[in-house]
Amino acid sequence: MSVLVYLEAWEGKFKKNTWEAAYYASKTAEMLGTEAIGLCIGNLEEDASEAGQYGVNKVLHLQGDAFNNFDANAYGKAIAEVATAQSADTVIISGTFNGKALAPALSIHSDAALLTNVVALPESTSPFAVKRGVYSGKGFNILNSDAAKRVVNFVPNSLAPVAGEGSASVESIEASAGDVARVNVQEVDRVKGKIPLPEAERVVSAGRGLKGPENWGMIEELAEVLDAGTACSKPVSDMDWRPHSEHVGQTGIAIKPNLYIAVGISGAIQHLAGVSASKTIVVINKDPEAPFFKAADYGIVGDAFDVVPKLTEEIKKFKAAN
């Protein structure tokens, strides 16, 4: 028995979220009384032994032409094969875009139960039970599975991984991607220097209250001093003021950063559905009756064009002093 964790790398590099997955796996392995094994797929530019700091002692590295580009079935088949070889009955996958595409395929290829949208470490391991988000942030449920194997797909930023001492051994392995028809990736276009929303620890978001796309400079400045990602409400992306990938909410990306700052957003139920899991919410709105204040931890009634630049200045001062 063991716990296998997919340590996803983006263009050869690991993200904070990768270590959250490693941590999830090693904690789950502790509960099961077994060890956690990491699996990296594709070319790496970084040293996977860092996984050792999060409790994973052994990392397997799978490379080959079949894995140069992502394909859900190809990755799913290969991970299923590695899981069998390692006698892993639990596989941990982070809820990134690729993770979400891959986990269902893996569950079929390895006859495992699939537990997705998981928001915490397992509640129990016999029976295997997890807490998951349902109804777009409006509820939770405990999902049990009696199946002999399971794939756990957790929501990024659900745990606060603690780095310890240790270094993992890294060894190359081989596995087959199968020979089924696959997608042909032509171009990967990742915005450089931007923090992907699902894993951002801080997010600055703005809505229709900003009046037009030309006013986003101050939002980006605030995001920059905070080392935050940027997001927006749905009408803002519908009007093409901002790219669709920034749209958060029930029909956009669901996020749970430590800090969510909402500027000029009214706080409609569908918007809240995607952001209410944030740890701390700050709302800036000129209307004291804006519904968002009811869901906020801190609120400022004021004009965004006045408040946001001041907030940026205050944070700069704070950073200079600390």
Next chain:
Amino acid sequence: MKVLVCISHVPDTTSKINFTADNSAFDKNGVQYVINPYDEFGLTRAVWLKEKQGASVTVLNVGGKDTEPTLRKALAIGADNAIRVDAEPSDAFFVAKQIAAVAQEGEFDLIIAGRESIDYNGGQVPGMVAALLQWPFVNACVGMEADGDNYNMIREIDGGKEKLSASLPFIIGGQKGLVEEKDLRIPNMRGIMQARSKPLEVKAPVEAANRTEPRLYSKPAPKSAVKMVDAENISDLVRMLHEDAKVL
């Protein structure tokens, strides 16, 4: 070309969510049901394939009789016929087995599903169907253009986009971008009249075991009252974010 559009039947986005007294199930009382918002984009995209390329469009739901108005709405939007697999959709694996069986039997070329259902937020069904059928899968698909039997697509990835192509048959998990919000079709009077006479076939489910069992439901803990900060004292906010919330 035969296109299968998977439709999940979900509570309207404005619904208040409640659970039964023993918290063992969702309380359907007073809840309005709609086509899953992600599936609406896929349905309109499928209707375009019908209009531009002469595809036939079948909508499919795995659910009880109460989902039929949702399927009729999809027919009114422009699908040619509907299939309902008569079973409680209580587990994603079970639902995926049903969809894969319908796709195989009906010899479909393209399955359009949504990125996720807004009720259970599983995001599981389309990827499972892809693996069961061994078809290529494009999740979070935000663009799809046909070039013969080959389709050029765009999907979202962490921090960006990926351009890719696949040949029929394949399956996508779609969302906004497949068509834009303003292009979403809504039923008109003529569509509603026509939908009444379009075929809606009810099928018995194929055998499949559930792999998961939902237990206790709960709601998020209520938020404590908001702390208001004066717009003239923004340094107070920064201090509280540092000292109390510990997020700076």
